Amino acid sequence: MAGVPVELTPEEYEAVTQRPGMCIVDFWAPWCEPCHAFAPVFTEAAARFSDITFARLDAEAHEAVSEPLGIDSYPTLVAFKDGLEVHRVSEALSAEALDRLLGALRAVDVAEEKRRHANRERTEAGQRPSGVPEGATWDDGDKEWSFGPKDVTGRPHGTWRYWRADGTLCNECIMKQGTPHGPFKRFHEDGAVSQEGAFEKGQLHGPRTWLASEHFTTERMHEGGVSERVRKTVMHYEHGTVRQVLHFNGKGQRVVPSTGEPYPTRPAHLPEDAELREDLNQWARVTLNADAERHGLTRFWDLQGQLLWEAEFANGLRHGRYWSRAENVYADFRVHFEEGRAEGNLACGEWSLLDAQRAVVLTRDLGRAMDERTLARSPVFSNLARGAEGWRELAREARADRRYREALLATARACATSLDVQPLKAGLEELTLPRKKDSASELADDVVEEAGQEWAPMADALMRGADAATLLRAYAVLLDQTDRPRAALDFLHAAMLLAPERKEYLFTRGLILLNLGVADQVRKDAQGLAAAEPDTAAFLDTYARVLFPRFDFWAGQEPPRCTYDGLPEKPEQTLEAIQQLVRKYATRLQAMRGALLQRFKPGAAVSWLPPDLSSLLGKGPVELKQYELELEDEQVEVDETLDVEMGLADLTLMLRGDWSALSWLLWSCGETAFRMPTRIAPPADYGQAAGQASQRLWQSRDRKFRGDASTTKPGQGFLFEGVALGDLHPNLVSIAERQYAETQAMFYWLNDPDHVSPWQSNLRGS
Known part of the structure; x- marks a missing residue:
């Protein structure tokens, strides 16, 4: 229906977008707040542009359509003319910006767009497109073809021209022995000038002018919050440093860049180089050094021209005298102004608070500045x-x-x-x-x-x-x-x-x-x-x-459960390999326990400290190794070592992961306490335990990365220290994820005799 957006299904998408005429599709997602805010803007535009087909498609519900098109942010608008995609933009546009886009869509020459599309395909194939002279070369970094004369040493020298992948001229400038020197111009795809200015020995010098286009263009102008109403921007450079920026509307009137509204009249007594800081609604006169840092006297005034503050700067930092208005700032109601000195942005020395007649109300010595x-x-x-x-x-x-x-x-x-x-x-x-x-x-x-x-x-x-x-x-x-x-x-x-x-x-x-x-x-x-x-x-x-749990035998305290298929029936590692891994876990845990003990006074009672596991070590700690090996044509890193020089919280979280893994390793052999296994006698629900570690890791990551969109809702999910996963704070979800990642890595090792260590890099992250 003309004037009303169509809600598309995948079956309708191609028929609607490929029909003759103009069409614009809004790809959106249900959870996207900007999408919902943009929807009425899109609907209202449909009523104004009855000759254009407006359509919407839930990109998340219909990924079969959106994914092949590369739609990965919302909202995304894709414009078609006579079945050819001619433009796309990924943002929620204002009504004014959308109207301008639709006007540009009306002006698109489909035959020219097809020619440019063919040229882009030639460029991708490494072939020179039509319109680009023979001898031009492609720069894959700048994504441009270039051609021009060179001096005897092979450096660009003279007038050089540059073309886009689609064959349209984008730039021409004068080069002098490999360096830009002289006037330059850039062009929109339709041939109109988009920029012009001049270089002096490789540095921009003098006015540099941007000119907007009423057609689709890849030339940048309306970025960083600059309104679509701005049709010309002039930057004044002094040997590479920006000294002034002016914005104009289509009538040549100077405007405020963010809104396009007329630029306010500068109070007559302010210096001519005072510029409006629209983010503050203040006038400012700022001098800069060669690195574009404040340097020298900086002054700010309100819109009426009343001086608000002034300060001396040195290379970007307040350094020297400072003066400011200070009504309703200090406890003494008489204070209207403050003045003092600063060194390296820090107040120092004598500061005075002054009344409305500039008489001193209070003086304080703020001492030495400490950097x-x-x-x-x-x-x-x-x-x-x-x-x-x-x-x-x-x-x-x-x-x-x-x-x-x-x-x-x-x-x-x-x-x-x-x-x-x-x-x-x-x-x-x-x-x-x-x-x-x-x-x-x-x-x-x-x-x-x-x-x-x-x-x-x-x-x-x-x-x-x-x-x-x-x-x-x-x-x-x-x-x-x-x-x-x-x-x-x-x-x-x-x-x-x-x-x-x-x-x-x-x-x-x-x-x-x-x-x-x-x-x-x-x-x-x-x-x-x-x-x-x-x-x-x-x-x-x-x-x-979570940080200080009861360190007992965690495994098997509740029957393990998971919904995965194809679960293992028993461990595949040898008893000797399992015993050696027990010693490695015990070595790591004892080292962490010792590091924790050192944080307390000798003899201090620490109720939550994990128990001593030295009984598992026999002759003492074993060597923890770090090395690389090749498994099935894959380079794998193994790092069993640990660094205990970290905060107590981080140390206990690392301990928690190892404690869980060791508990389940011993449980998998039939043990119910921390003792060295002498046989492999897995419980009947061994496979459920192996699957549970992976499933809980997946659930934790799903909750961590998708938040409220997770499949685990509030009040649902496994209990982690007595709290349902769906109710866990995001920081605590990350801790659960870490614990189950360690446990899963141990089970991955246990179930595959080709694995050499749970600390293999290829067992960490899936």
């Missing part, structure tokens, strides 16, 4: 324990040297150790700029989001008055991620002392305690968090059980 490398090496981030007085002494030393950032961080550790937060509050009040509560929170949140993996920016924000509890918590996370959990716990406790009402900090503490192996306290924190954040509390509790 990333210097601060990262500070003993304040050491994982070694100190008493409260030791941290206070470090704070006094730092303060005497005007290292106020370090002094405050050391004071935080002292307060966490003594459980007395008053010295920290006093230090913050005395040394930092006094912001309003909402301003302090906003600054802290911004710096954590942008630089939460760096040491210096967060300390700098602390001095500028950002919320200290937020920053100390962020330091705790960073320290925990860099395997300094004791230091992390100090910073987190300082944050909790400053903001005891923030129950969500219990979650952060729980993660740190997990890295310290303090499982019982983690469960208590989960209980304390349950009322405020039940989902987070449940994750924390389950994660604790």
Whole structure:
């Protein structure tokens, strides 16, 4: 029906798209949100373009149609004219962009498109297409034919031309001894100019102009959020560096690039080179160095031309004087402006807060700037324990040297150790700029989001008055991620002392305690968090059980089950090979157990530690090897070795995988405890166990990669530490996947005598 999109079936697809006239097909998927947002735009366009057939096809339901066409993102629009595909685009278009595309579709010359298609086929066959001169050569990297004169050394010299695979001219430029030098032009497929400008000794210099086309073109212009309304763009270059970018509509009026709306009038008192930053709705004057980094004085104004801030930059970093408006930023209502200095983007030295008449309200010395490398090496981030007085002494030393950032961080550790937060509050009040509560929170949140993996920016924000509890918590996370959990716990406790009402900090503490192996306290924190954040509390509790399970004989505690066919009946490896593998698993597990013990004080009671398996080793640990071999014309790597220098959580997860594999290996021989098997007596449901490992691995990966689209729905699936697979947090699904990958690899080895080790690379990933 004209004016209404047709819902296609595979049987109708060819008939509809191959009929005479114009047709456009929207390939979509049910789960695709942009597809649903685009659907009404597509439907409304069908009413406006009644001479064009509009059709939609559920690409996921009808993969037999979409896959051969290479449709792998949604929505994808494919345009046909007289049965020939003439264009495709993979994005949800605006109504304006769709109208422009459909207008271009009307202008397509089918005979010319067929000629270009034939030329592309000739290029693919290594043959020169029509329209390209004899002697032209194909560059597979640039995907272009090229031809032109050369100098006596064989370098391009003179006017060179370039053609697309379809035979259309795309570029001509002047070369001088192998380097672009002089004017150049690029062309749309219809022959109209798409770009023009000039090179000077290989560098763009002067204006470079882009011109849009009303026809289909492969020339780039409307990228990076530039509106279809922009019909001309002019970039002004100075020896390869962009100095200014101007955008114009079809009438030659300057416009805002993202919307195509008229460019606002620049306030008369602003310098002529001040440009609109439409992402900020501000005017800016920025000078750059040769690497396009801010260098020199940078100034920003609001739309009315009121100066917002100015700063001196050196090679991309704030360095020198800084001034900014600061109404409603600081606790003292009189403050309207702030000014100070910066070194390497970090505030330092004397900063002043000024009132509306530029009189000083408050002055603070923010001390010495401590760059990333210097601060990262500070003993304040050491994982070694100190008493409260030791941290206070470090704070006094730092303060005497005007290292106020370090002094405050050391004071935080002292307060966490003594459980007395008053010295920290006093230090913050005395040394930092006094912001309003909402301003302090906003600054802290911004710096954590942008630089939460760096040491210096967060300390700098602390001095500028950002919320200290937020920053100390962020330091705790960073320290925990860099395997300094004791230091992390100090910073987190300082944050909790400053903001005891923030129950969500219990979650952060729980993660740190997990890295310290303090499982019982983690469960208590989960209980304390349950009322405020039940989902987070449940994750924390389950994660604790996953990391620190009861290490007993896991295999056979419940009857194994799977739905696969063709399951093995018994192990195919020899008893001698199985016994040697038991020793290797025991060697690895003992090494991991020893590495875990070293993380605790001698004699400490660690309730969750796996039991000693030295009884399986007889004469002691066996050699773990790393080597390559060739199996059935395939190069296979074997790596039985392990590196125990990792975080406690990662170490326990590796231990978990080996523990599961060893349990099931012994069970497969008829054992029900950790003892060396003396015979192979597999249980009757041996095949079910082998299949279960593979099926649970597949289910875990399906849940991990497909999420809510997985075949395992909430409340369904096997239980993992008491939680159904469908209810597991994605991070915990990854842990289940890891465990069953190890167990599957062991069964793969056990069921094939040609395999030499479960740690073969070809047994890892299927």
